[in-house]
Amino acid sequence: MLQLREYQEQAEAAIFDYWSEESGNPLVVKATGTGKSLTMASLIKRLVGGWPDMRVMVATHVAELIEQNYLELLGVWPFAPAGIYSAGLNRRDAKAQIIFAGIQTVHNKAKQIGHIDVLLVDECHLIPMADNTMYRRFIEALLAINPDMKIVGLTATPFRLDSGRLDEGEDALFDRVVFEYGIADGIRDGYLCRLSSLPTATEYDLRGVGKLGGDYKQNALYTAVDKPDTTKSAVAETVAKGADRRSWLLFCSGVDHAFHVRDEIRAHGITCETITGETPKDERRRIIEDFKAYRIRAVTNNSVLTTGFNHKGVDLIAAMRPTKSAALYIQMMGRGTRPLYAPGMPLDTVEQRLHAIAAGPKPNCLVLDFAKLVDEHGPVDMVEPRTPGKGDGEAPIKICPQEIADANGHFGCGEKLHASVRVCPGCGYQFPEPEKKVTATASGAPILSTDDAKWRPVTSRTFRFHEAKSADKIDSVKVTYMLGMTAVNEWLGPGHSGRFKSKTDRFWVDHGGQRPFPKSPLEWLERQNELLSTQEINIAPEGRYYKVLGYKPGATKAVNDNEPANNDNGIGHAKWDELEVPF
Structure with a gap:
């Protein structure tokens, strides 16, 4: 079972x-x-x-x-x-x-x-x-x-x-x-494989390509991308950077482009097939089976392998399909996040799963972002859809330097990283503290927003009511963690919705809180005696403050300075088996 x-x-x-x-x-x-x-x-x-x-x-x-x-x-x-x-x-x-x-x-x-x-x-x-x-x-x-x-x-x-x-x-x-x-949660917990990105020399010239329905006009996009010299250059770069990768998945801009990329890959002596929306069902099944069995090294497609396609072995994704769609971007990158654990290694804890991924045949999946999708949408674990009027700004990035040694004498690996990263997650290169603001470079942006987060012991924790500053906002709970003499704050949102509510509910469950979840900050404060203490928090610098990235609950109930002496709501909740239907 x-x-x-x-x-x-x-x-x-x-x-x-x-x-x-x-x-x-x-x-x-x-x-x-x-x-x-x-x-x-x-x-x-x-x-x-x-x-x-x-x-x-x-x-x-x-x-x-x-x-x-x-x-x-x-x-x-x-x-x-x-x-x-x-x-x-x-x-x-x-x-x-x-x-x-x-x-x-x-x-x-x-x-x-x-x-x-x-x-x-x-x-x-x-x-x-x-x-x-x-x-x-x-x-x-x-x-x-x-x-x-x-x-x-x-x-x-x-x-x-x-x-x-x-x-x-x-x-x-x-x-x-x-x-x-999300993706960051799965990578953190050892259920997903890390994505790694390298800058690409080949870029597509999309000047003059118009937009329709929020994305590029398809025919104009195909014409701009599907050029022999550009295809030859992009494939040569893929072959060079993917030399140690076993399963390449390439997302192309149209059916003709997918076949042209396939032919160029074959010219390098590498096995490659193409799947489009017109590929017969039996042929499609045969190609996928051969791809999963490593009998075919590369598969090109015109963005039809974004959902319903699962091959854990994919360890290189070439993005040759520019798009304004954040959803399509995430779906394409998601084809490379399934892990391949080292055989025989235990997988019961986070540390065991992370070690099994690192020791396995696919420690990460390489992304070659010819389409500059990361510049367009940001790191794949931080994507939010743009609303009208927010502009088309690019994410700030930097490259882990291969020519300059860090303070420990180590040279970098060339991976594209978010500008806030202080230690490269790929090779451990330590960046010096910045003296001025880092701006975007022309070479691209990081596929993951990894930072040099640190675990710190929590000496005390308090919850306080945080009143919204305007009538159209919702009140929240302010959490203050004391790390010795240093205070680190974050906010939780009972009564909110979306990602904020999911984060809040996860905090409540992880700290031993009972269901149903609190519906408001006041109910949270009244029921806080249900919660375990917080033993450690994972923090990273964010400007003049710290951002809380994770926490480790303690083994005992918390003693909060702001907790009432007796806090028994006495409120009963019907169990599911007492109801006629679950809604």
């Missing part, structure tokens, strides 16, 4: 916690490679196991994901009453209690399928805002049959190119993010 990881259990619990408080549609954000399929499987088993008459559907857009999600459920529940409704998989189990469906097949079959209680949408960032689309028409038809149907969204990217966040705006399908576990 498959066992949920701690963050997967937290994601599932967050959905039920949300439904205990509100009746809306929750959104779960989990980085590529952190197991959305297993989280869905466990959630479905819990729903149908607790409410045997409930019907559940999982909808997505590609056959690989439909099959993967279906098999994941059978892994945790071998005799689940589940079926598949997908033309691509030659199954039309319309009356199954649990249906795994392809939206292209079922978008006009709502009446045939009938009553659905919970609709889970995998890769829900692909649901358009427009009403007259397959997803929207299908959802409206299901709601006409059952107005009380709940919708759960799962995605690695909670935003679209054209309309911002999925949980914002009048027409937002989802009410709020109830749980978030």
Whole structure:
């Protein structure tokens, strides 16, 4: 029986916690490679196991994901009453209690399928805002049959190119993010592989390429990028920098460009195939199987291998497809974050997993950013969608120097790093303290926002009510950690939403707090006696202050100066098994 990881259990619990408080549609954000399929499987088993008459559907857009999600459920529940409704998989189990469906097949079959209680949408960032689309028409038809149907969204990217966040705006399908576990979280915990970036000499000239719908005009982009000399230069650079890499995945700007890059790679004597939207199903399956078995070293594609494609061995990504879409950028980079642990090494703790990755055949995944995506969007673990009027600024970066020794006599590795980094995570090179502000360079930007964070023991911790400065803002909790005589502050947001709420809930659970989560700063203060102390915090310099990056809870309950002597709310909360339905 498959066992949920701690963050997967937290994601599932967050959905039920949300439904205990509100009746809306929750959104779960989990980085590529952190197991959305297993989280869905466990959630479905819990729903149908607790409410045997409930019907559940999982909808997505590609056959690989439909099959993967279906098999994941059978892994945790071998005799689940589940079926598949997908033309691509030659199954039309319309009356199954649990249906795994392809939206292209079922978008006009709502009446045939009938009553659905919970609709889970995998890769829900692909649901358009427009009403007259397959997803929207299908959802409206299901709601006409059952107005009380709940919708759960799962995605690695909670935003679209054209309309911002999925949980914002009048027409937002989802009410709020109830749980978030990002790339930085997965890398920190040893569940994802680190990305590493090197500057590239080859760049694309996009002058004159217009924009349409928030992204580049496709035909103009193809013409600007697909030039023989540029392709030859980019491939030569990939071959040189990827000499010690086993599985290359190249994202290209159009079908013709993908084939041209493939031909140039083959000219270097390297095995390479191409997958496009027109590749026959059997040929696509054969190419992917050979790629995973290392019989093919490189695969080019026109951005069709961004979702539904999983190959842990990918250790080089060449970004040859410029885009203004932050979601597409994250999806492309996510193809390289799955780890390959060293065989036989224990994986029970964070330290063990990190050591197993470092000792394995893929200690990191190299990103060659010819498209300057990192300059456009920033480090992949810190991406936020730009709102209109925020401009097109680039991220400040620096290069780990290969020609200059640090104070210990060590030379750097050439990796692109965020300007705030003081110790290179790739080689340990120590940068001197800056004398002036570091500005962006022309060579690119770092793929991860790693800094020289340090763990510090906490001598005491206090919570205080922090009143919002304006009427349109929400009050929060100010946390003050004393590190000897030094005070370090951070803020938590019970009552907020999105990433801030996920961070707050994670702090509460990690420190032993009981569910349901506090709904306001005042309730947090009243219930703080539930929490363990904080033994250490992980901090990094941020201007004149420090940023808290992590914490280690203690083994005993905290003694807070601001805690009331007796703090017993006496408030009861109904258990799930006392309710008729979970929402």
